[in-house]
Amino acid sequence: MFSAVGNPATVATLGTLTFGSTTSPCQSVLGGATFTPTAPWRFVAQDHNPATGVTTGYLEGVQLSVAVSFCRFTTAGKASATYRSSTGVLSVNSVPGELAVTSALGCGTTITTSTLPVLKGNFLIKILGTSTAPTLTGSNP
Template identity: 70%
Template sequence: MRLLHRLVLTTGAMCAAFALAVVPASANPSTTWTATPNPANISAVVSGYTTLTAGTPLVCTQSTMQGSMYSAVGNPATVATFNGLSFGTSVSPCQTALGIATFVPSAPWHFVAVDYNPATGVASGYLADVYLRISEGISCVFTTAGKASATYRNSTGVLSVNSVPGELAVTSVTSGCGTTVTTATLPTFRGNYIIRISGTTTAPTLVGSNP
């Protein structure tokens, strides 16, 4: 009985210590999101290229987004809206192993914030309402929809989109894709967008807090 009592006390102390160690890491998630300026009309240009991988990589070296960033309350919270979406140009179209690829997005897309790290100035979350109709090569046509994990870094003004399999789904395959793209395919979407306040070289900032 004395040994059992010691074990109970020791276990209880360990659990209490563990609870104290764990709780602060998940406590006080950001519920107030402050954009500066508020609202900020923004433009975004891809740095390098965007890649949508659905069976094979589809690469766009030209991609832009237009919209606004704004303050919000809640968690998760929508803090940016992108209405103007462009992938590829007539001079530099998107490319795939099957030939030229055409991306037709359905706007708006939204950046939803769920966490903020004050040490790094990085807000993490995801792009929501992502929808693309894609024509690949001569005859492959399909649509993809869902979300894509993303972070926004204040120091550089870069929105990094880095989705993981399962966030996006192929919602329909119209024709000509064979086994390359099916409704079982799980696309990924990746790209780094440099965001600036429209007409300037200044990046907006987004700070999460729990007042």
């Protein structure tokens, strides 16, 4: 994360993204799911509440390939998100229409380029090479 001026302003570049782990893999209603992000994603701040330390904005440049059973698809766009400085957690909570399916293979009519996927989850953010969460500061407009 870095200093930036403006509203909105890009305040972070996420260069390495990991979904799930060996001991806790991602799951779907169809079984195990593999998510392969294309980095970087950028966190764009739109508002900051200094009393709570919460910054509201969105991730832009989201590109994600998903494989579930026989189905493979790619999605791209942006995703609404908030960042809490005290915990280092970036909470992603996109809404339909922010992301679009750009390609689908082996998904039949379940997932097509007309599908509007959502991305929800929490990412633990650390300063590169450390175990420290970055702190965002700012003021309300």
